[in-house]
Amino acid sequence: MTRWYKEKKREHYYKEAKKHGYRARSAYKLKQIQNRYHLFHPGDTIIDLGAAPGGWSQVASEYVGSDGFIVGIDLSYIPPLSGVHFLQGDATQKQTIEQLQVVLETREVDIVLSDMSPNISGNYSMDHARSIHLCVQSLEIATQLLRENGSFVCKIFMGESLEEFIDDVSTHFTHIKRFSPPASRKSSSEIYLIAKHFKKD
Secondary structure, X not given: OOHHHHHHHHHHHHHHHHHHOOOOOOHHHHHHHHHHHOOOOOOOEEEEEOOOOOHHHHHHHHHHXXXXXXXXXXXXXXXXXXXXXXXXXXXXXXXXXXXXHHHHOOOOEEXXXXXXXXXXXOOHHXXXXXXXXXXXXXXXHHHHHEEEEEEEEEEEEOOXXXXXXXXXXXXXXXXXXXXXXXXXXXXXOEEEEEEEEEOOO
């Protein structure tokens, strides 16, 4: 695939996001995940980790509707979005998770999403290790808060620790799939793990 074609493709999703009012082109990744795996249902409670600038929360809110409940978390400030609760904080820190639990009240969580990504250093091994760390933290949150048969989606960079992490996920979920959304850059090392049917202890 030529660089020109890749740039055109990236530009396509960027233009589509602008045209349809989405905050980020990554909104189309989640749409493509939903089209394939049918995770969201009206009234679902969703946690969106690494939510800035809010594109995934926007898409999730369309699927869960007015009866749904969405909490987005990010280190960065996220401008308000109708129907979504945003928390500014570090999702890997206990204090932020305690704040999240206060916002959730007694709700059980249907889906935990993580589009978290490390700051890219250019050192592939280091970036992969940091990605794994974020995924481990996301899985910990998912296993803590998901209801029985809930779902977990996380972005992960491919590398030497990928299979080991998938093994960890498989101890908690019945079905796990790897998916590269068409909206992802072909040159990207990212994939998404789609884990369904959480086995609550």
